Amino acid sequence: MVFIIKNDHDHYGMTQVTKQTTQQIYPIGNKQMQMLLYQPIGTANKHQVYIYQKSKDAKKKSHTQTTDTSNKVVKVSGSTHMVTNTTRWEYKSDAAKLWFGISGENHKFVKRQNILYVNKSVQVLSVQQAKALKKMMASKSYQAKLKTQAKAFVAKQVMVAMKKNPTMSTADRAKIIKQAEAEFQAQAVKNVLKQIQK
DSSP: OHHHHHHHHHOTTEEEEEEEEEEEOBOEEOSSOEEEEEEEESSSOOEEEEEEBSSTTOSSOEEOOSSSEEEEEEEESSOOEEEEEEEEEEESSHHHHHHHGGGOOTTEEEEEEEEEEEETTSEEEEHHHHHHHHHHHHOHHHHHHHHHHHHHHHHHHHHHHHHHOTTOOHHHHHHHHHHHHHHHHHHHHHHHHHHHTO
């Protein structure tokens, strides 16, 4: 009877076993802006639930668990994936299982840790920041401002390239314009992210 109580209270005859699983996860958004979102739980912002997709074209979003789970984000140069370490109680031996098996403690969940390995190109934003980003990008005045700045940036880049090579072909000039537009867009995204992450 004493050992049954010890098993029930202190998990006598049992040990914690951790199993690891890995799954590919996908960021939310498009090619220009890929995001992994998180929603803080509680007011202290000590715990977050991370929102992602299980496939590139998933219509439904998935998220990490909300209870007895810790989440950690690690930026990597490789693919975005999640490693989950799940710890459960298991009996140390068949004898312990025979004696205490009726308690229903076998495989009882203890804790879970998710490590989200996120590619450096993916932005990790709170749901609130993502909403602010969407609102800013949808603003007509902001779009008009960006268009004017983009024109000036591209013109400047072309002028610099033409000074270096006055006999530049039309194809080379088109290449410079394309590169300048991509550079400006990347810089604009960085500036927007700086503003919303303040």
